[in-house]
Amino acid sequence: MKIGQVSKQTGVPVETIRYYEKIGLLAEPQREDSGYRRYTDDHVRRLSFIRRCRNLDMAQDEIRRLIELMNQPEAGCxxxxxxxxxxxxxxxxxxxxxxxxxxxxxxxxxxxxxxxxxxxxxxxxxxxxxxxxxxxxxxxxxxxxxx
Structure with a gap:
């Protein structure tokens, strides 16, 4: 799906999605031959997670750390x-x-x-x-x- 669709589905503005990509909170999506970004359901899930964390007033570093921990599912809680x-x-x-x-x-x-x-x-x-x-x-x- 394209960035506008992801934005609409998650409630995260397009500019913010691009910013999250830039700072590494969101993986850069594959690009189509036309140059458009092609987002997946994983991107939508990650953006929804980030949005929920931001709604809880978590800082970017806190969110980044939580994402790191999510990538270590066998680690202790x-x-x-x-x-x-x-x-x-x-x-x-x-x-x-x-x-x-x-x-x-x-x-x-x-x-x-x-x-x-x-x-x-x-x-x-x-x-x-x-x-x-x-x-x-x-x-x-x-x-x-x-x-």
Whole structure:
């Protein structure tokens, strides 16, 4: 099948399919004489697996490691379990960061009187202030790894 069909079947955009090929998460398909890529059911299954992992917010390295482990069907499952445990720890850390972000946003909203002009806006004024005393918020990225 062609890339458009695979995209439609898996819900993965064409550009993303090509990207996964480029970074080695998806094997490059055979090419027809016309130059078109010819995808198989194995490609569809792999893309569906990758999509499910991405929906669980797994990083490319985590997905790559899971694929490596899938290619070793006789190996023990402990490595998969450890990978998921590490991912769960990451999720818990992000939840904590999001809660800190929520609290800061609530403090900002409390600074707004909903009256007056933007030049007098308490939210804008607070955003102009130094953020060195904002506990738990990353200075470069409010949710590390999400952008």
């Amino acid at each position: 402990q490595q998969v379990d450890r990978l998921l445990e590490h991912h769960l720890e990451h999720i818990q850390q992000r939840i904590t960061e999001l809660q800190a972000l929520q609290q800061e946003m609530q403090r900002l909203r409390a600074a707004c009187a909903n009256e007056g002009q933007v030049s007098e806006c308490g939210i804008i004024d607070r955003l102009k202030q130094s953020s060195s005393n904002d506990p738990g918020l990353d200075r470069d990225n409010h949710i590390p790894g999400s952008h």
